[in-house]
Amino acid sequence: MSTSPNAVIRLDGVSKRYGQNVTALSGVTLDVGAGEFTAIMGTSGSGKSTLMHVAAGLDSATEGTVILDGVDITSLGDKQLTELRRRRVGFVFQSFNLVPTLNILENVELPIILDGRKPSREERDRIRTLIDRLGLGARVSHRPSQLSGGQQQRVAIARALARKPAVIFADEPTGALDTRSSNDVLAILRETTRDLGHSVVMVTHDPAAAAIADRIVFLSDGQVRADRGNISSDEISRAMLALEPVA
């Protein structure tokens, strides 16, 4: 397992159980380096979303420690955790999760507004640059329902980046998109995070999506089974098959 001195996420012996019978994660030790783009793969039920939720502080670990942006979140209270998440973490979900009654600009500014303040001049400039860069410059006053799925996901990416998070978590960000919009969204996620130096942890089922990552972590039964660098989608498909028990 890699141990980066400047890990943005550090999981050490993390397990997550639901009730008596379900072990969603079992002894996961994993570092994610600053600026690294990591894909999490594995079959349905292997623990991908659980890993993301526990690493992002959306859910608590049953055992082990989780260090997020240098802070041991297993020792934080709810309020501190919510604050850390809001300031240092961006989320992108399959279903976009935009607010339908707000326009595009308002959606992107939302993480700052939720902090109880107005965007600073620097933040406004950053947001404007992000929106232009994501090809949404002509759409700022439109509502999400007026945009295509790919465009809505780009708004969600701009929103996730608005507060300069240490890390962006994306759970199946292309799951609701056709191939062309998927490629477009992935390229944008890859390029903007590379240029701005953000770490990304992306859960995906799609080998073509995972092929853009610097690193791919394969889960099975709540455990890390393989941890690879950047490999082709064919190699990823083969690695996925190797995880499956032979029926």
Ligand SMILES: Nc1ncnc2c1ncn2[C@@H]1O[C@H](COP(=O)(O)OP(=O)(O)OP(=O)(O)O)[C@@H](O)[C@H]1O
């Ligand atoms: N809130 C919960 N209560 C009980 N069991 C849960 C809960 N959330 C997840 N699980 C179980 O934990 C295991 C891992 O679930 P998880 O959602 O992390 O899988 P996943 O890899 O994201 O799957 P998918 O690809 O289908 O999204 C599964 O067996 C699931 O049924």
Ligand SMILES: [Mg+2]
């Ligand atoms: Mg999932």
